[in-house]
Amino acid sequence: MSIHTKTAIEAIKRSPFQAISAIFVLSLTFFVATMVAILVYSSGKALSYFETRPQIISFLKDDATPEAVTSLENKLSGDMRIKDLKYVSKEEALEIYKKATSDNPLLAELVSPSIFPASLEFSVTDLKLAETIISEVKSEAIVEQVGFTANIGGEKSLSDVVSRLKTASLYLRLGGIVFVSVLAITSFLVLLVIISMRMTTRKGEVEILSLIGATPSFVRSPIILEAVIYSLVGVLTGWTFAIIFWLYASPSIIGYFGQIPVIPKDPLTFFLLFFIILAIELVAGLTISLVGSLIAVGRSLKKIR
Amino acid sequence: MIKFSDVTKSFGSINALDKISFEVKSGEFVFLTGPSGAGKTTILKMILREMLPDSGEVLFDDVDIVKLADKEVPRLRQQMGIVFQDFKVLPERTVSENVEVALAVSSVPDNEWDSRVRHVLKLVGLDKRANLFPSQLSGGELQRVSLARALVINPKLILADEPTGNLDWKTAEGIMDLLEKINKEGKTIIMATHHEGIIKHGKHRIINLDDGCIIKN
Numbered sequence: 001m002s003i004h005t006k007t008a009i010e011a012i013k014r015s016p017f018q019a020i021s022a023i024f025v026l027s028l029t030f031f032v033a034t035m036v037a038i039l040v041y042s043s044g045k046a047l048s049y050f051e052t053r054p055q056i057i058s059f060l061k062d063d064a065t066p067e068a069v070t071s072l073e074n075k076l077s078g079d080m081r082i083k084d085l086k087y088v089s090k091e092e093a094l095e096i097y098k099k100a101t102s103d104n105p106l107l108a109e110l111v112s113p114s115i116f117p118a119s120l121e122f123s124v125t126d127l128k129l130a131e132t133i134i135s136e137v138k139s140e141a142i143v144e145q146v147g148f149t150a151n152i153g154g155e156k157s158l159s160d161v162v163s164r165l166k167t168a169s170l171y172l173r174l175g176g177i178v179f180v181s182v183l184a185i186t187s188f189l190v191l192l193v194i195i196s197m198r199m200t201t202r203k204g205e206v207e208i209l210s211l212i213g214a215t216p217s218f219v220r221s222p223i224i225l226e227a228v229i230y231s232l233v234g235v236l237t238g239w240t241f242a243i244i245f246w247l248y249a250s251p252s253i254i255g256y257f258g259q260i261p262v263i264p265k266d267p268l269t270f271f272l273l274f275f276i277i278l279a280i281e282l283v284a285g286l287t288i289s290l291v292g293s294l295i296a297v298g299r300s301l302k303k304i305r
Numbered sequence: 306m307i308k309f310s311d312v313t314k315s316f317g318s319i320n321a322l323d324k325i326s327f328e329v330k331s332g333e334f335v336f337l338t339g340p341s342g343a344g345k346t347t348i349l350k351m352i353l354r355e356m357l358p359d360s361g362e363v364l365f366d367d368v369d370i371v372k373l374a375d376k377e378v379p380r381l382r383q384q385m386g387i388v389f390q391d392f393k394v395l396p397e398r399t400v401s402e403n404v405e406v407a408l409a410v411s412s413v414p415d416n417e418w419d420s421r422v423r424h425v426l427k428l429v430g431l432d433k434r435a436n437l438f439p440s441q442l443s444g445g446e447l448q449r450v451s452l453a454r455a456l457v458i459n460p461k462l463i464l465a466d467e468p469t470g471n472l473d474w475k476t477a478e479g480i481m482d483l484l485e486k487i488n489k490e491g492k493t494i495i496m497a498t499h500h501e502g503i504i505k506h507g508k509h510r511i512i513n514l515d516d517g518c519i520i521k522n
Contacts, residue, residue, distance in 0.1 A: 014397075210379075211353065211355065211382065213379045213383035214379060216379075218410055
């Protein structure tokens with residue numbers, strides 16, 4: 001063990017309450033940061049789910065000829081405002097119905113494909129264009145009816161859902177950033193205070209070391225190492241508590257949100273996401289500890305010299 | 306090794322050093338003597354570059370340490386061993402750790418530490434006290450720790466500022482014997498003291514200061 005590591009560990013042992021407060025604040029910061037990061041990820045995923053799923057379904061008349069359907073399909077696929085166009089036949093519509101009613105097979109047995117209309121499903125590149133496109137598609141001779149696929153929470157159109165989600169996501173991001181920033185600043189200040197206190201208690205030692213030829217980096221190293229230890233332990237503790245929470249809560253969350261992929265269902269992706277967050281937090285933690293300790297040590301050394 | 310040329314230093318209206326010049330050759334043992342406030346410690350502080358003169362030159366191995374950049378100062382100090390009147394040992398480290406610190410500061414490889422520390426502690430008679438803390442040692446023993454720390458880096462020059470000032474006569478004599486022994490091994494020693502008995506103890510060159518002036522060299 002290097003003399004700097006030994007000095008840093010001894011300093012932590014000598015002042016356990018300072019160490020506990022630093023680690024506690026840093027753990028809280030990184031626990032909240034992990035939670036916010038996952039919530040931001042989830043809101044982004046939910047938003048993207050609603051934005052990318054087929055938004056408009058144009059139900060076709062039963063007497064629509066295959067030629068007329070192909071002609072309309074070609075027309076729509078050539079339209080730059082439309083994306084993800086898909087033809088759903090009567091048989092496919094029945095399959096979708098069967099899947100949706102899989103918990104009650106009797107319902108599916110009672111119907112035949114003929115009662116389901118064929119349809120053309122598509123999304124729009126910009127939801128603002130939806131109303132215009134709907135009225136254009138409605139005027140097509142083979143189109144019986146046009147509707148939205150989502151009608152969540154009583155919204156009249158999908159644009160309402162998406163716009164509500166966008167607003168919620170924006171507030172979540174802003175709130176999260178503000179909250180995490182406040183906590184990060186608090187952690188930074190706590191580290192600054194603790195390192196300054198450490199420098200004050202080590203004033204005599206620093207003077208002696210300086211007189212026997214210690215370089216500023218020799219004097220700084222154990223103090224910075226101490227701050228780095230606090231931040232690493234803080235990041236790992238906060239992150240571990242957060243991952244335990246999500247591991248515990250994920251079955252209920254996945255069950256509640258169903259098709260909406262708010263958190264990854266695949267364990268590999270789930271852990272990859274958490275490890276990416278950990279890596280970012282380690283960088284952030286190291287930055288906080290390095291900047292905080294360098295400022296505190298710099299100020300104290302100036303006073304001592 | 307050390308050369309002061311017309312060095313002046315004042316603190317407000319008080320002249321701590323007034324155009325003093327002297328030279329110390331390699332291997333010499335020099336006493337800086339004089340009453341309190343004569344300028345002994347100021348000279349040592351200038352050699353350590355803890356203090357800069359108002360005018361004049363201070364050469365260490367032909368390098369003007371007044372013009373030395375701040376970042377070069379640790380390297381200069383690593384070539385010197387310092388013994389203080391108030392020992393300046395690190396209270397939370399054991400005797401051997403106090404000595405190891407000097408080796409760490411001078412970037413001596415870790416694998417040499419053990420043998421060097423043992424050798425130097427044996428030299429100062431503290432080999433059986435290696436694992437004790439400063440609070441468990443007497444004044445004389447603390448001064449030996451300070452001396453061991455100064456010696457372990459094998460310095461060119463040893464600066465001793467009243468090293469016997471806080472010690473009884475018998476213990477002071479022991480420290481002086483050690484310094485004599487070290488000097489005989491070829492180390493240059495500059496020692497500030499106003500202790501008459503100590504000065505008479507060894508027949509060495511004396512630079513006598515008063516009011517910042519050399520009155521006898």
